Amino acid sequence: MTGRHLCRPCHNREKAKGLGRYVCQRCHLVIDEQPLMFKNDAYHPDHFSCTHCGKELTAEARELKGELYCLPCHDKMGVPICGACRRPIEGRVVNALGKQWHVEHFVCAKCEKPFLGHRHYEKKGLAYCETHYNQLFGDVCYNCSHVIEGDVVSALNKAWCVHCFSCSTCNSKLTLKNKFVEFDMKPVCKRCYEKFPLELKKRLKKLSELAARKAQPKSVGLNSA
Numbered sequence: 407m408t409g410r411h412l413c414r415p416c417h418n419r420e421k422a423k424g425l426g427r428y429v430c431q432r433c434h435l436v437i438d439e440q441p442l443m444f445k446n447d448a449y450h451p452d453h454f455s456c457t458h459c460g461k462e463l464t465a466e467a468r469e470l471k472g473e474l475y476c477l478p479c480h481d482k483m484g485v486p487i488c489g490a491c492r493r494p495i496e497g498r499v500v501n502a503l504g505k506q507w508h509v510e511h512f513v514c515a516k517c518e519k520p521f522l523g524h525r526h527y528e529k530k531g532l533a534y535c536e537t538h539y540n541q542l543f544g545d546v547c548y549n550c551s552h553v554i555e556g557d558v559v560s561a562l563n564k565a566w567c568v569h570c571f572s573c574s575t576c577n578s579k580l581t582l583k584n585k586f587v588e589f590d591m592k593p594v595c596k597r598c599y600e601k602f603p604l605e606l607k608k609r610l611k612k613l614s615e616l617a618a619r620k621a622q623p624k625s626v627g628l629n630s631a
Contacts, residue, residue: 432474445469470494502526503533514538562588573598587614 428441428448441448444467454463456476468480468487475483486495489505490512500507500521513520516538527539534542540553545565547554552567559566561582572579574592586593587610589602599607 444474468494471496503528503531516542562591562593564591 428437429435430437430441430450430453431447432449432453435450437448437450439451442451442454443449444454444463444465454467454474455461456463456467456479457473458475458479461476461479463474463476466477468475468477468485470480470483470485480494486499486506487493488495488508488511489503490507493508495506495508498509500509500512502512509522510520512526512533514526514535515532516534519535521533521535525536526533527536528534529539529543536555540555545554545558546552547567547570548564549566549570554565554567557568559568559571559582561571569579571581571593573586573595574589575594575598578595578597580586580593580595585596587596587599588594589599589610602610
């Protein structure tokens, strides 16, 4: 340290380093006894106390702008606590899942990438990005076998991507507003259906009527005694 001009806190840190000891984070003096460690910072045991009420702190201590507070005093200050790191949030706050989060700590439960303002999807108390929500809980398109990440078309007791729901004969795009029939478990538009042979149309109609009857609830007759 010869020839160097140091302020008192820096001088004490250099002195402590030479002695293999710690400097108290509160008073910036060398700690001669066993230090009390909190989040990699050292304190004199009697200096590990709440800045506001002076109460001795425990592992439940909260840090804000370099000062330590007990939990009650910290809560009275109205500072939100991050649901991930349990540290105070001094900047932008994300409110989700009934908790508050640092922006960078509110992440997808699967890939752990921050949402950073992008839409998230909630399931059983966890948040997911759209891709992993669909992979874990979404529908698979009957036509392309991919997870449907956008709107889902529910038809013929199956799920379809919007762009995959089309006539299986002419590939013209269909919506639920269009008239179509089921053929080989796939939709066929009315125009293509009209071109089918008469016998095939009769058979399809019969199958449709049979399916409708099976779908109706059966009545139960009561035999009189």
